[in-house]
Amino acid sequence: MASRPERVAPPEIFYDDTEARKYTSSSRIIDIQASLSERALELLALPEDGVPKLLLDIGCGSGLSGETLSEEGHHWIGLDISPSMLNIALEREVEGDLLLSDMGQGLGLRPGVIDGAISISAVQWLCNADRSSHNPRLRLKAFFTSLYRCLANGAKAVFQVYPENVDQRELILNAAMHAGFSGGIVVDFPHSSKKRKEFLVLGCGQLSTKASLSKGKIEDEEKLSDEESEDEENQTVRLSDRHRPVKKQRKNNKSGKGKEWILRKKDQMRRRGNDVPLDTKYTGRKRKGRF
Numbered sequence: 001m002a003s004r005p006e007r008v009a010p011p012e013i014f015y016d017d018t019e020a021r022k023y024t025s026s027s028r029i030i031d032i033q034a035s036l037s038e039r040a041l042e043l044l045a046l047p048e049d050g051v052p053k054l055l056l057d058i059g060c061g062s063g064l065s066g067e068t069l070s071e072e073g074h075h076w077i078g079l080d081i082s083p084s085m086l087n088i089a090l091e092r093e094v095e096g097d098l099l100l101s102d103m104g105q106g107l108g109l110r111p112g113v114i115d116g117a118i119s120i121s122a123v124q125w126l127c128n129a130d131r132s133s134h135n136p137r138l139r140l141k142a143f144f145t146s147l148y149r150c151l152a153n154g155a156k157a158v159f160q161v162y163p164e165n166v167d168q169r170e171l172i173l174n175a176a177m178h179a180g181f182s183g184g185i186v187v188d189f190p191h192s193s194k195k196r197k198e199f200l201v202l203g204c205g206q207l208s209t210k211a212s213l214s215k216g217k218i219e220d221e222e223k224l225s226d227e228e229s230e231d232e233e234n235q236t237v238r239l240s241d242r243h244r245p246v247k248k249q250r251k252n253n254k255s256g257k258g259k260e261w262i263l264r265k266k267d268q269m270r271r272r273g274n275d276v277p278l279d280t281k282y283t284g285r286k287r288k289g290r291f
Contacts, residue, residue, distance in 0.1 A: 004164065010130035012081045015061070020084040024062040024092075033120060036197070037068035040118040040158040043186060043201050046074075053115035056150075058103055058159075059122025061085045063094035069118075070095045077114075079103065104139030106146035114150050117157040123200070124161050127168045140175035148179045153205035157181070160199050169198075176202055188217040259284030 005014050015023065023029055046053055053074045057066045060078025062085050069076045079099040080086055086098050101107070104126050126143060127136045147157060163169040169185075176183070181202040189195040262284045269276045 004162075006125055006128050006164070010128075011125050012083070015082040015085050017084045017087075020062060020082065020088050023085075024064065024088050030064060033064040034068055036120050036160050037065040037118065039188065039197070040065075040120065040160055040199065041068060041072060043158045043199055044116045044118060044156050046116060054113065056107075056109075056114050056117035056147075056157075057096065058117060058119035058147075059125075060089065060096070060098070063089035063092055063096065063098075065118065065120045066094050066096045077109075079107070103143045104134070106142040107150055109146070109150035111149050112152050114155065115152055116155050117147060117151065119157075119159040121160060121162055123159045123172060124163055124168060127164070127171055136171065137175070140172060141179065144176050144179035144181065148181060148204055151204040155204045156183075157202045157204070158199055159202075160197060163198070172200065176200065180204070186216045190216060190218070257284075 005011075008014055044055075055069055055074050055076045057069065057076050057078040060066050060080050061082070063078060066076050066078050066089075076096040077099065078089070078094070078096045079101040080089075081100070081102045083100060086100055089098055103122070123143075126139050128134075129136055151157065161169075161172065163172065173185070181204060183200070183202040186199045186201050188197045188199070263279060266276050266279065266283075
């Protein structure tokens, strides 16, 4: 299995002139990018009012995902950290505006001007510390906080991600929730090892909390019977809304301490030089209730 690009080098180095041109000329990658961008746009659930929206393409690369946005009649701003990728996007004369930017340092956009955002296979790069000054937790915080600020009230952001493990998934989710977003993960084709895709669908502002999370796609042969319909809920991982306070559950310790625990604590007190009563057959025995 090929090594993940994030492990090889930082994105601005990995996607040099050679790799960027190879990436953009691959018909397989072009088809995959188009399919993922269409799905992200579907999950974005923009209002069908015929008015073009201003969208943000985060990690736009050479503009493959931006072409899908243009085909749907929307305006878009693409940002990427790789100069080589952006140069090819300019050669291809994409219709979006391009910015050379490190999303881990925050997005320098005006508040409330973006109607929606998508990102294809980019956000997981923030989980790596490519430099001694990089702190993944702080970079994710800067990214999601600035994204929340530039989105209009009720706008959504959809990220197609490839988290390397559960820890990376939790790191990304927690950063998004702490920034103020609500939402969760939508999993397409959860039972397929090849076609499985994860989308982080986030909502911005109070208007987004009323919207329901989309269901993940399944293949025809994976349709479940009535007895197994409960498994369908695994297609969507719902997160609690940040605007709704979560009460911490207290542990129930009514059972008390056992005899072994009491003897151990008495030994500790003796080693410290404290005066401790001798151990007897009554040590640790529960007293009877009084009349």
